[in-house]
Amino acid sequence: MKKIDITASINGIKLPLCIMNASGVLCTTDQELSNLLNSYSGGVVTKSCTYKPREGNISPRYFEWNIGSINSMGLPNLGINFYLNFLEKNKINKPIFLSISGLSTEENYLLIQKANQSSKITAIELNLSCPNIIEKKEMLDCNFDGISNFIENIFRFNKKPLGIKLPPYFHDIHIKNMALILNRFPIFFVTCINSLPNGIFIDVNKESVVIRPKKGFGGIGGSIIKPFALANIHKFYTYLRKDISIIGCGGISSGKDIFEHILCGATAVQIGTQFMKEGVSVFERLKKELIFILEKKNYSSLNNFKGKLKNLQ
Numbered sequence: 001m002k003k004i005d006i007t008a009s010i011n012g013i014k015l016p017l018c019i020m021n022a023s024g025v026l027c028t029t030d031q032e033l034s035n036l037l038n039s040y041s042g043g044v045v046t047k048s049c050t051y052k053p054r055e056g057n058i059s060p061r062y063f064e065w066n067i068g069s070i071n072s073m074g075l076p077n078l079g080i081n082f083y084l085n086f087l088e089k090n091k092i093n094k095p096i097f098l099s100i101s102g103l104s105t106e107e108n109y110l111l112i113q114k115a116n117q118s119s120k121i122t123a124i125e126l127n128l129s130c131p132n133i134i135e136k137k138e139m140l141d142c143n144f145d146g147i148s149n150f151i152e153n154i155f156r157f158n159k160k161p162l163g164i165k166l167p168p169y170f171h172d173i174h175i176k177n178m179a180l181i182l183n184r185f186p187i188f189f190v191t192c193i194n195s196l197p198n199g200i201f202i203d204v205n206k207e208s209v210v211i212r213p214k215k216g217f218g219g220i221g222g223s224i225i226k227p228f229a230l231a232n233i234h235k236f237y238t239y240l241r242k243d244i245s246i247i248g249c250g251g252i253s254s255g256k257d258i259f260e261h262i263l264c265g266a267t268a269v270q271i272g273t274q275f276m277k278e279g280v281s282v283f284e285r286l287k288k289e290l291i292f293i294l295e296k297k298n299y300s301s302l303n304n305f306k307g308k309l310k311n312l313q
């Protein structure tokens with residue numbers, strides 16, 4: 001039987017498997033990160049960190065149902081020093097993506113400076129799109145002039161491979177504008193997409209919302225958001241410079257979902273809600289399911305079909 005290659009190269013960063021965790025899901029504590037290092041996951045993405053530790057929002061702040069999840073975590077994390085120390089203490093056997101999410105531009109500069117001092121971090125994933133911060137005053141991800149200045153300043157000092165985690169955009173012009181900005185900088189990758197902001201889920205028996213913060217409003221993940229993830233990936237794939245890789249994230253719960261993300265142009269993928277539901281065994285299952293599809297289609301690598309989604313004639 002033909003050997004099937006499902007490794008990935010994110011602008012030269014080699015992943016032994018194109019599947020990894022999404023930031024924020026089971027990647028906050030020592031134990032969770034150790035589990036990920038010991039799993040089949042092709043890389044480890046850390047919980048988005050701030051400079052100081054944060055408790056996050058009041059509980060219950062996460063809820064899942066058959067086709068989705070809603071969360072308003074509010075960035076609970078142990079602070080950047082914890083993640084840098086964890087990486088120093090442990091044997092690193094795969095690429096590490098340090099996710100950072102400062103609450104202000106100045107905090108983001110500080111976090112990126114700190115990340116630059118660690119030799120254990122393979123790349124920085126800059127989360128510009130967290131929808132659940134109560135104290136947040138501005139949304140940089142929708143402020144195109146602001147984002148352009150911000151990224152320009154980052155590349156005055158940043159030497160690490162850096163990617164940006166983007167929110168879902170719902171209009172072609174927003175994706176085009178964002179891609180035009182990103183194309184001006186030596187960005188390694190974008191991750192599409194973060195949770196869909198401002199959803200609500202209702203418990204009909206109780207006639208109430210299911211999470212406590214922000215009167216029940218939260219970010220939506222899981223199968224229900226897959227069409228939006230695919231659309232964002234495919235549009236960014238057409239507009240971005242070809243050397244900027246896309247990491248697909250959103251609505252993956254099967255090998256078929258991964259196939260679809262790659263067909264739209266993703267180089268690698270991240271698993272959020274389904275990882276929360278299933279734990280670390282999800283990576284091995286998805287790997288098997290993806291290989292099964294490639295075998296059936298007689299493909300030997302992801303590049304055989306990456307970005308090749310067809311239009312109807």
Ligand SMILES: Cc1cc2nc3c(=O)[nH]c(=O)nc-3n(C[C@H](O)[C@H](O)[C@H](O)COP(=O)(O)O)c2cc1C
Nearest residue numbers: 022023024048127193194195221222250251272273
């Ligand atoms: C509980 C939870 C916490 C999350 N925390 C973060 C985070 O800290 N940083 C981030 O970039 N995304 C965070 N996300 C968003 C996920 O990384 C992912 O983009 C989103 O859930 C869509 O993927 P999915 O459909 O596989 O869940 C979080 C999602 C969930 C469910």
